[in-house]
Amino acid sequence: MPVLKKARALIARPSVTPEDAGCLDLIASWLTPLGFRIERMDAGGVSNLWARRGTGGKVICFAGHTDVVPPGPLEQWTSPPFEPAVRDGYLYGRGAADMKSSIAACIVAIERLVTHRPAGAVPQGDAASHNSLALLLTSDEEGDAVDGTVRVVETLKARQEAIDFCIVGEPTCVKRLGDMMKNGRRGSLSASLTVRGVQGHVAYPHLAKNPVHLAAPALAELAATTWDAGNEYFPPTGFQISNAHAGTGAGNVVPGSFEIIFNFRFSPTSTVEGLQSRVHALLDRHQIEYDIRWTLGARPFLTPRGDLCAALTDAIAAEAGIATELSTTGGTSDGRFIADICPQLVEFGPINASIHKVDERIAVADLEPLARIYQHTFDRLMSS
Numbered sequence: 001m002p003v004l005k006k007a008r009a010l011i012a013r014p015s016v017t018p019e020d021a022g023c024l025d026l027i028a029s030w031l032t033p034l035g036f037r038i039e040r041m042d043a044g045g046v047s048n049l050w051a052r053r054g055t056g057g058k059v060i061c062f063a064g065h066t067d068v069v070p071p072g073p074l075e076q077w078t079s080p081p082f083e084p085a086v087r088d089g090y091l092y093g094r095g096a097a098d099m100k101s102s103i104a105a106c107i108v109a110i111e112r113l114v115t116h117r118p119a120g121a122v123p124q125g126d127a128a129s130h131n132s133l134a135l136l137l138t139s140d141e142e143g144d145a146v147d148g149t150v151r152v153v154e155t156l157k158a159r160q161e162a163i164d165f166c167i168v169g170e171p172t173c174v175k176r177l178g179d180m181m182k183n184g185r186r187g188s189l190s191a192s193l194t195v196r197g198v199q200g201h202v203a204y205p206h207l208a209k210n211p212v213h214l215a216a217p218a219l220a221e222l223a224a225t226t227w228d229a230g231n232e233y234f235p236p237t238g239f240q241i242s243n244a245h246a247g248t249g250a251g252n253v254v255p256g257s258f259e260i261i262f263n264f265r266f267s268p269t270s271t272v273e274g275l276q277s278r279v280h281a282l283l284d285r286h287q288i289e290y291d292i293r294w295t296l297g298a299r300p301f302l303t304p305r306g307d308l309c310a311a312l313t314d315a316i317a318a319e320a321g322i323a324t325e326l327s328t329t330g331g332t333s334d335g336r337f338i339a340d341i342c343p344q345l346v347e348f349g350p351i352n353a354s355i356h357k358v359d360e361r362i363a364v365a366d367l368e369p370l371a372r373i374y375q376h377t378f379d380r381l382m383s384s
């Protein structure tokens with residue numbers, strides 16, 4: 001069970017963001033004998049690794065993170081989070097599903113591809129040796145994601161090193177290994193809106209200007225607006241107010257200002273500029289005095305059906321016997337940074353039901369199939 005062994009070795013290292021706890025050194029020690037050139041691109045206390053085997057051709061990359069979220073209340077764990085344990089067919093430990101088992105599976109897949117290439121899987125000679133394999137790993141995915149993947153991407157971009165295909169090993173499956181991959185992610189655009197009024201006594205409203213009353217109809221309209229209809233791959237853009245605050249706490253004071261934080265999860269059918277100008281137009285129409293501060297968390301990306309989707313879909317069908325669903329649901333991931341230098345990027349990894357929870361786990365029976373899915377996908381792309 002080589003995947004299980006490697007997954008256990010990684011889980012045993014308590015790499016809570018941004019700590020790497022020696023995971024990347026261990027991974028480097030696995031990759032070096034396979035012919036990878038290892039580059040550490042650590043920045044701002046974050047550990048980053050770029051490893052590449054081969055110098056030319058297409059670059060086929062696996063991306064992921066060694067960091068994990070904090071375990072939470074230790075007494076609620078059946079076994080300690082950083083002492084990997086197998087019980088009832090599951091491997092338990094923080095990072096078992098998100099995403100140390102994916103990294104272990106990827107490395108075993110590459111070991112087999114490189115050293116025990118199954119007969120007929122990859123044509124020997126030029127086509128196979130021409131393309132490159134690469135890994136992009138960071139210890140800062142679950143945190144601010146400021147000095148992690150984005151720094152490696154900047155460095156690669158500066159030296160004009162592109163990635164042709166990338167699999168991000170995030171846990172994407174829902175009920176069964178292979179049932180879902182993500183071929184895109186929605187964008188995230190936040191705004192902090194301050195509506196200005198005039199503070200006063202509630203008994204003398206003619207001497208005050210209530211910003212809550214002024215903003216309420218506009219907020220209702222924002223919440224009821226259809227921003228777009230989505231497309232074949234994306235649900236419609238969503239708008240949600242996450243925070244609203246006004247008032248001094250006293251019951252007899254009209255507040256002087258009203259602060260609202262809202263967020264768009266948007267499909268590529270809408271643009272950042274388009275959403276912003278529609279919000280401004282709506283607020284202006286309601287004749288509100290306001291300040292607004294926008295923060296773009298992530299731009300959306302989409303990988304249409306192509307070589308990568310086809311290779312992965314076929315590998316899943318061969319191994320798990322199911323047709324995988326292409327989805328763009330869920331939160332953001334580091335895929336958004338890599339998509340900047342990579343035209344074909346998908347996320348695929350194990351079942352995500354237990355991620356970030358107490359007693360995080362992965363079915364032991366899914367470990368070897370996951371490695372074989374990665375292996376067959378790499379295999380096919382290597383010979384493309």
Ligand SMILES: [Zn+2]
Nearest residue numbers: 098099170171
């Ligand atoms: Zn993750």
